[in-house]
Amino acid sequence: MAFAAFATAEAQPQAPRKKSRIALFLLLPGILYLVLFFLTPLVSLVLTSLQAPREFGDIGQYDYAFNWQNYVDVVEAYWPHILRSFGYALAATVLALAFSYPLAYFIGVKARRWPLLQSLMLVLVIAPFFISFLLRTLAWKQILSDESFIITSLKALSLMAPDAHFTGTPFAVIFGLTYNFIPFMTLPLYTTLERLDLRYLEAGSDLYANPFTVFRTVTVPLSMPGIVAGTLLTFIPAAGDYVNASRDFLGGPDTQMMGNVIEANFLVLLNYPAAAALSIILMAAILVLVGVYVKRSGTEDLL
């Protein structure tokens, strides 16, 4: 048991603690920024969400109160939108992962021998960022509109019913979300796969694991940090997105997500407390989901 004695006596190296005023000073701009642009709006949002309509006031006039009934009202009124948001975001995340993983694997592992190809493919992944997100989504609306080549061809081939549409359907919204967030999924996946030590894969196949088992038991667990980062970077903004689902872009009346409802309440209905309450619910739900996800995926020791 001589080994145990050495193993348990691991000394925890203590970093020297210096009370540095310089560090505090350097952190000051960041802290100020956060207080000004994160904490203040957050507090304001929470207060707004609890406001009550002014008695005998106009539309859009509210007073500070503790009207938690707002939360119950918005959940009752908008629960389909809340569910739809997370459903669409989940579908888009799964699709983006399914599309990005092979792509990132090719760039990060298979193309290692050809650095030029690797860089070229990375540029292609990032290239869409050079055009505005709104323009690209509008372009898709054109490409997938009823009169477009793709849709008319599909109808001519009887793959789509003659009176069917693509834009305005849930598929179009999920397609748009997937398309728009694929780079956010691909890049973190690429960074972990690019560092993947192929010797582990060799060890796996040496220990009787077939290629699929090696992928399942070695490659995927080792690329977990990238999967977690990529899915979070896709899921969080997708759940709150209001562009793709908007009627002006790829959505329709039946595809409205939380973002669209919040927008409508803030800007059209002028029901600020409802919009604020919805925003808080969205934020809290995402925090809880992400917390559980990170905990469950067990990537703490790989990060």
Place this chain on the structure above:
Amino acid sequence: MTVSIREFAERGADLELVGIQKRFPGFTAIEELDLTIPAGSFFALLGPSGCGKTTTLRLVAGLEEPTRGRILIGGTDVTSTKAHQRPVNTVFQSYALFPHMSILENVGFGLKRRRIADAEARAHEALRLVELDHLAQRRPAQLSGGQQQRVALARAIVNRPALLLLDEPLGALDLKLRRQMQLELKSIQEEVGLTFLHVTHDQEEAMTMADTVAVMNKGAIEQMGAPEELYELPRTTFVANFLGQSNLFTGEVVGTTDTAITVDVQGTPVIVPTARAARHQGEVTIGVRPEKVALHRDAPASSAERNLIGPGRVIDVSFSGVSTQYLVAVPGIGTLTVFAQNIGFGPVAAEGAEVWISWQVEHGFGLEDEPGEAARFPADTDTRSIAAQRRDALVAELEEH
């Protein structure tokens, strides 16, 4: 005998490499390799880095495909068998322990893949063998290099492969731990009776552990045999210098008898037994191991049983406790190395001393290399020897005045 990966190997399998060639884009790693390793033996492939030994191992493991040739394990052609279907396990140089699994999961990985019953109990058993069972729940990153190495070994032997491949497995260990592991490996091999193929650049490791050593150089096997045989009777300059040190001389064969040849080394006749010489006429390279050579302070009487070279001058003395290494510069021949056991107290000759060296005729060997290709000693004395002579001359001159 067919070897299935679904069951444990009862005994080691023999390995046969037939006409193997391996080319990578831009270079050839293995020129032409034929090798047979009998079942149950501990075989070492020894060579400098880049000689193709690791490529050979990877070919056997199935991690590379040969450009040409066949690989047979236990008589079955596995040339086109994928790595995960070969009855072979590897202890990797980098250990390659899965960082996301516990030690126990690492060791049990191969058993689980083969769906062998009570994988966990067997994994614990293998860990007990390498005295690491108490760390079964840890992650590889929490273990020291030596412990990781033993886990890698346990992960391979737990599968009872017909053939175990070791890729410089002891390279990262300190001397004491390495000795311990060498003994452990050897006893495991004897206990289990597996065939071991060990790849190393450490000649001492190869000689202490293996029962057959093949010395590889530039993608081909230079010489193969038992360690003692390779050491006592090297066939090529490369083997003579890679496996220990050698004093080599080149010269013309000037006399031949039934039992010995006489080589003229810059005017000094040196006798080598015919049986120990590969070439018997023309220009030859002959040699003798430094520990076989004796150092004399005074010119000894010449005898038929001993070769005598000298006088030369000691140009360097390095004392290493158990022995002393002398470098002796002999005019016209070059610098010779002499190892002397410290039987008395300290070195017997000081730097600058005039000495003669001799060795028994039967200790010499003759190489099969063309002397022209082989590394040749400079015909003239080297600068250090000249410097030593100059200094002595100056000292003598000063003493005269």
